[in-house]
Amino acid sequence: MSSPSSALTREATVAPSGFNRWLVPPAAIAVHMCIGQVYGFSVFNKPLTLALGTDITKVQFAYQIALMMLGLSAAFFGKWVERSGPRKTMLASWLFFCGGLIISSLAVRLQSLPLLLFGYGIVGGIGLGLGYISPVSTLVKWFPDRPGMATGMAIMGFGGGALIGSPLAQELMKHFAKEGSTGAGESLLVMAAVYSFFMLFGAALVRVPAPDWHPEGWVPKAATQAITGASVAVDTAWKTPQFWLLWIVLCMNVSAGIGVLGRAADMCQDMFGVSAAIGAGFTGLLSIFNMGGRFAWSSVSDFTGRKAVYSIYFILGAALYAVLPYAQQTQNKTLFVACTALIISMYGGGFATIPAYLRDLFGSYQVGAIHGRLITAWSVAAVIGPGLINSLFTSRVSTGIPKAEAYNGTFYLMCALLGIGLVANLLVRPVSERHHIKQP
């Protein structure tokens, strides 16, 4: 009889003959839609500030640490994830992520900010990184014919996590709130239980294909200029110019998207004089496009090729950003909403298409680990994107430019960032054969 730990090994998760590969995407989505809760952390800002008797910036620090740890853990544990397989990684992700929620709940009970930063930020953040990269290489191997669509489905789940996490937390806090309590502690505990169910479901369902498996009737295409048939190890990959060009591509795409997403509600109110409720509605709408774009654009990339689809993100994105000042000047709300929704769909698409781009260049051998290292671009973008935008906006307002018009400068800055991304994308060439490994 096999021990419980042996059931977690990569070998134990090899799918039996006849296994339906369409069972793997729901496993991946289940994990991603849980860890995507991090995007909805802001609903806890006020309740945690009250519960811990601190100020909001210190509470928000937990979110920032979590995102930083996401990038770091994905980068550091990438090779372990490839070695261990998706089931063990998903279980580790569950332990850290849900453990982080439980520690955060304890932090509320003990009124300890350091415990919250440790629990949600560090412990939970490690769970985010492990969970984010856990299904990537498995999906790429199951869907060699449609890698963009496959990874897009999982990463769409991450975008959807915010849509679930925010209202779920609000409903729970409404239920648990009582005299002298915001209900945040109890809500975090219940969320840990709910997310445990879905993450364990994902871990139980996931399988890796047998080494010689391929989809029925599918014949591997000969390697082309754009898609390699060879493999590159992670330790070699990150020393190639292609890795760093893609790093810039992702960083610029994310920085530009955060330009709208980070200030969406304020922007809508300042530029069009709408109420706070409508501003919040605008943010909700963008979240839907963020989620949908992940699946739609990455699926499109299977037909157009990765380089072409990123060129669309950058050229169309810059053109749409350039239209936004006109929408403000003419007070055309519909045009503004349509442009920003499309921009955000491409922001999501950029996240979802990158694993397939990596697979095209470096092969599927250690694509999860390579993806893990590339995610550091996201962490950097999460800092520089809002930093650039906020400082430019503030400086323009301080020179007397009305708020409604002050955003226009930031839109042109976004165009410039997208221009840098476009140049990096156009410079991407196939990886030199000297980096290929002989027998993965």
Add this chain to the structure above:
Amino acid sequence: MKLLLSWLLVALPLGWGVTQSVKKATPLFTSQPAQAAAATPPPSPGLVAPTPVKPQ
């Protein structure tokens, strides 16, 4: 059956999340601007329409 249940298990929460967001976004298309929110000096050249003025 296993395939259907697996997809339902992830589709239901995602669908709920999308529904909640759509509900939240509805006022964007149904409400009129509540109040002017942007402070604007006299329109600068090139402005097609002046931006609303926010009380200071």
